Amino acid sequence: xxxxxxxxxxxxxxxxxxxxxxxxxxxxxxxxxxxxxxxxxxxxxxxxxxxxxxxxxxxxxxxxxxxxxxxxxxxxxxxxx
Amino acid sequence: xxxxxxxxxxxxxxxxxxxxxxxxxxxxxxxxxxxxxxxxxxxxxxxxxxxxxxxxxxxxxxxxxxxxxxxxxxxxxxxxxxxxxxxxxxxxxxxxxxxxxxxxxxxxxxxxxxxxxxxxxxxxxxxxxxxxx
Numbered sequence: 001x002x003x004x005x006x007x008x009x010x011x012x013x014x015x016x017x018x019x020x021x022x023x024x025x026x027x028x029x030x031x032x033x034x035x036x037x038x039x040x041x042x043x044x045x046x047x048x049x050x051x052x053x054x055x056x057x058x059x060x061x062x063x064x065x066x067x068x069x070x071x072x073x074x075x076x077x078x079x080x081x
Numbered sequence: 082x083x084x085x086x087x088x089x090x091x092x093x094x095x096x097x098x099x100x101x102x103x104x105x106x107x108x109x110x111x112x113x114x115x116x117x118x119x120x121x122x123x124x125x126x127x128x129x130x131x132x133x134x135x136x137x138x139x140x141x142x143x144x145x146x147x148x149x150x151x152x153x154x155x156x157x158x159x160x161x162x163x164x165x166x167x168x169x170x171x172x173x174x175x176x177x178x179x180x181x182x183x184x185x186x187x188x189x190x191x192x193x194x195x196x197x198x199x200x201x202x203x204x205x206x207x208x209x210x211x212x213x214x
């Protein structure tokens with residue numbers, strides 16, 4: 001199985017997944033063209049996974065920040081009422 | 082009094098994410114550290130044609146990301162940043178490992194790794210910059 005075949009079923013509207021797919025294709029092309037070694041390609045693919053993990057946790061933190069604003073709003077309202 | 086009652090209600094509800102959300106606080110040092118990492122990575126990617134400089138830069142950024150991991154390790158209600166810090170450090174270690182294994186590191190790989198550190202540091206910086214002040 002080559003990289004294009006492995007990615008053929010990944011059809012997501014999620015921006016993190018789209019970015020990961022594009023990076024995988026880019027790294028695959030660089031490996032094919034001999035610009036990076038297979039060990040370097042493997043390491044870069046691990047970076048794709050790590051980046052997805054970072055993105056997911058930052059999205060979760062972003063949600064918490066929005067919730068914080070909502071809680072403070074509710075507290076302010078409760079103080080006024 | 083009402084504020085206190087709401088907090089007690091949140092605690093009693095067992096809603097940990099609500100409590101974590103309420104406890105969020107902007108940390109100047111945390112923001113400064115991630116900015117240093119992003120800045121160093123951005124500058125280091127331009128020296129990848131020189132093996133000695135890029136190896137030194139790789140070791141330097143790994144020290145910074147490791148420091149960031151230790152900085153966030155025991156801060157309360159900060160689990161997402163802790164995980165992100167660990168992953169960012171793993172990206173840095175992956176670069177130093179290539180140099181320290183005695184392999185010839187390609188300038189393309191060096192540049193891509195520093196770009197990955199820079200991009201992910203920016204992602205973290207953007208989010209922690211929005212923490213309530």
